[in-house]
Amino acid sequence: EAYVKVIDGKSAAKEIREEIASEISRMKESIDVVPGLAVILVGERKDSATYVRNKKKACESVGIKSYEVHLAEDSSEQEVIKYISSFNDDPSVNGILVQLPLPFHMNERNVLNAVCLEKDVDGFNPLNIGLLAMRDREPLFVPCTPKGCIELLHRYGVPIKGKRAVVIGRSNIVGMPAALLLQREDATVSIVHSRTKNPEEITREADIVISAVGQPNMIRGSWIKSGSVVIDVGINPVEDAKSSRGYRLVGDVCYEEVSKVASAITPVPGGVGPMTIAMLLSNTLVAAKRAYDYK
């Protein structure tokens, strides 16, 4: 059996949180401010509530001040936007995050558009994505999950320049920006999606695979070239009678098969997930440094 290196997102994220915490304490000492992040949660989804709680905890662990607003499921779009506007105007808030998905009756686009560009720590504003796509331009923020994937490649010393990369999935929040980031790092990038004719064949050409599909165990060992590096973004619940919750979380990648072929792979959980939150903290620090013109 070939030796596979497990890319440990949990420990990389811990390292990053420590780096951020020490930068924030330096910032507090020299200009007597700390970054602030506002999180807006609408409705009662349990998974969303868990994500918000984890983000809040992560903020506290590095010294970011968090401001939380929890609105009822039946709130109006205008109410949510009113809170966003007040955070836009509040200088102690450097980043604003609206937890998705929003209730069905709200227009996600209108709500997200209300977040001002300087506080768009999720990096979802179309201008940010446009800047990310353009040569010689810099986005204000890079979306957290794809940024976390690239950060893992960097921290594990995986060369990207000149490599063949395949991104599976093209969503606005993960797949598409991941492909743009890999291209910025001089990889040659292909994007596989639900209409791709020969996904397996294309994926097998890759030195680096990033999968963000949302299908448990879709990426099999036969899809992977020997020695390639595989980043699994997927978080998919599958039934599991042995678990107390009745389900467990798996990635898009069939870990058992792919770990026998790849040279390195991220586990689920403990891979990209913790990195996403670490990158949110990083983006909030970036926002604060910019707001206070602090290097």
Ligand code: NDP
């Ligand atoms: P979306 O559902 O928005 O996008 C899925 C993408 O996968 C689409 O582009 C779709 O193609 C493509 N796709 C679906 N089925 C297939 C298939 N059979 N073959 C090839 N491509 C396919 O999902 P997200 O990007 O939001 O999330 C993807 C996964 O990542 C989910 O499991 C999600 O839970 C997880 N996730 C994890 C995060 C983390 O922090 N680790 C953060 C965000 C998401 P098409 O465009 O043609 O429809």
